[in-house]
Amino acid sequence: MTPHAADLDAWLDETREERLADYLEFLCIPSISALPSHADECRRAAEFLADRMRAAGLEHVEVAETEGNPVVYGDWLHAHDAPTILVYGHYDVQPVDPLDLWVKAPFDPRVEDGRVYARGAADDKSNVHAQVQAARAWLANDGRLPVNLKFVFEGEEESGSEHLDRWLADNRRRLAADLAVVSDTGFFEGNVPAITVGLRGIMYAQVDVSGPAIDLHSGGYGGTVRNPATVLCEIVAGLHDADGRVDVPGFYDDVRPLSERDRAEFARLPFDERAYRESLGVDTLWGEAGYTTLERRGGRPTLEVNGIWGGFQGEGAKTIIPAHAHAKISCRLVRDQDPERIFGLVRDRILALAPAGVRVDVTYIHGGSPSLTPVDHPATKAAARSIREVFGVDPVYIREGGSVPVTASFESILGLPVVLLGFTPPDDHAHAPNESMRLDNLELGTRTMTRYWEALAETLLR
């Protein structure tokens, strides 16, 4: 450790309590981007973040309008002859239902046993907070940063990043950089430090099955008309074959088979299948035949039902044939699969499965492209060195199942290489009730970022 790093660490230790309080205040804002009713709360989170960025010493801080939730931008550009790094995170969070399963209200953070429980505690307010505080540490101690930084924090990641691409394209010149650091990922099973080198893409759609004009009495009409809920089930059942493969013609056409090297890399990752199973509370795992769990998660496309509903859901009995039934369906995509093309294939398959007697509509909700970044890029290697310095271990390189569609946008719109570096624990329950963040991950993650700025300055010589 350099003397300089020791100074930054000491400053971080001294300000720990104050930074924790600030992070908890951030978590109190219910910035749920999927709910139009929460647009004001999203804006409040953006203003909060902009305020903290200004306080950290960042410049040109702006709550930039889009047609949806604003993008928060700020930079520090005085590191002459040093590389410029674009940092991405998001201040919006997932919806909170089912609310009754939360131990405490989702926007009333609970600190317990070294963790903070709240919606957004991990995904992604932890990483956003760590990035801003790492910059603050440098500016507070040295009055400078070793690299030029441009922060871009969006507010629609959890609802499809609908307006970000347009904003990126409109601001292409201002966003010029040497590298993008996307900070919306986490560590591997067992809380092993990790650098994500692959992300799946996503295609999210809704299926609506409509039958009779109104709910019908299941006595008077049962057995004489198509039941939309039954039809919906038959459609969903037709989307996988008996081997767990997605049964949609053309679905795998663009998927590159996993190479021997790919499979060897998956096999090298530490993975305790039994512990994984037990942590999920299931008696057996399941997936596409012929692949391991990690391959299924990181290297193969999938199709999942995210929600389904129709007819009577209350206590007791109501004897109706529902007039309509619905499902939310999404696919995770791997490299070379295109979300819109996949939507077309899934829609066609669903329509082919639809019988006469009902109307079936399939609507595209959002999509994001998959991405893969090289393990041997100098910026990836620098991230690995910074992690080793702080955590004392080498990171693993993982291909994650989730999607950060902006990664593909940075590559395609801004032409930037991307490093995916975030610090959330694997058991964070992101998107579920009682989401949590480990406070040591937050602290050591912040510390890692202070090192990483310096490592990038040394690596990416201009």
Next chain:
Amino acid sequence: MTPHAADLDAWLDETREERLADYLEFLCIPSISALPSHADECRRAAEFLADRMRAAGLEHVEVAETEGNPVVYGDWLHAHDAPTILVYGHYDVQPVDPLDLWVKAPFDPRVEDGRVYARGAADDKSNVHAQVQAARAWLANDGRLPVNLKFVFEGEEESGSEHLDRWLADNRRRLAADLAVVSDTGFFEGNVPAITVGLRGIMYAQVDVSGPAIDLHSGGYGGTVRNPATVLCEIVAGLHDADGRVDVPGFYDDVRPLSERDRAEFARLPFDERAYRESLGVDTLWGEAGYTTLERRGGRPTLEVNGIWGGFQGEGAKTIIPAHAHAKISCRLVRDQDPERIFGLVRDRILALAPAGVRVDVTYIHGGSPSLTPVDHPATKAAARSIREVFGVDPVYIREGGSVPVTASFESILGLPVVLLGFTPPDDHAHAPNESMRLDNLELGTRTMTRYWEALAETLLR
């Protein structure tokens, strides 16, 4: 028409407005028996009804306790040497969701174009009101009834009549009679007067599929665990074969094939398939191969999904694998099928369809036996004569798809023959939003009952 009948008709015409106001007041009480939160409202409906029965001149009126909602009892037993008729109806109603599809609030009756729109307007408050008012007409005009009447109005028909059988058994002696008139049915397509001679039974169950302990991120876990919503769909899809038959081993074992005569009777009913289709808003009908629509509805057992739910149902996108998914499933049963035996068969089939990686529970909610009554019973013939006198046409004899489980109870517990006579129109939207009753059906139905009491006195000589 006898001079006496003319007096009763005149009295009914004079009191029409007042009786309508009373019926509307009855409809304002939200007596939803499926919701435990509405127990007080059910009791309020029972007290209202008891009050009106006393006002009509009935005796021994009592709001009789059960372990659930009370039974309302009242009688008039001074017709010496005349038969005794047990009259059944129910004052409870179905739930009202989806509430947003109602033109006006379901318990704020709307009178328009000769109809009353409200939950319970048809099923079954119309028939209950008609029965009480028909007795009142006699007692107000003659100070007597031509038969002895025992009214039994229950408050749990829409939630399975759970406590009625016990109450009937406990009151067997008090309920001794010559005939039961069950008034919870209606007219045939085209509003053709009808006497129901067959009713299907019912078996209602809930299916619960549980997977991971919590909702999981569909990116991080998609493709690695069984998705409970997908499994539920696969189970439901496995409950019918390609010919629309219920694919449950043993399901049809006790079903008697329709005889040539049965099929001829179904074929004789007036039925405009195109008008039926159009009234339902579907482009084609569907059902078990080899049967007509009326046979499917009245003469064959079915299995329907009444509701389904699991995971995210909101606007936009939430990327989860739901921890659990649920369905309400019910079967309509025909003569000789036993609800509990059918439950066992359906449960076994569902459990056989359940894969490893999820837990599946199947719970019996309620059941009721099917029934068939003879067309040539003297009480059926007397009902036909009364209908002809009032409506000017012969009734049709129908086997209905719905269930009135109490019919089987009257037969088995009290040993009574049963006539099913009610006056709701076929397009009443019972159980659906904007349920309605035709006011002329209500008036002429009330008039028919005044005739029927007299016809029974002449027919069922003691």
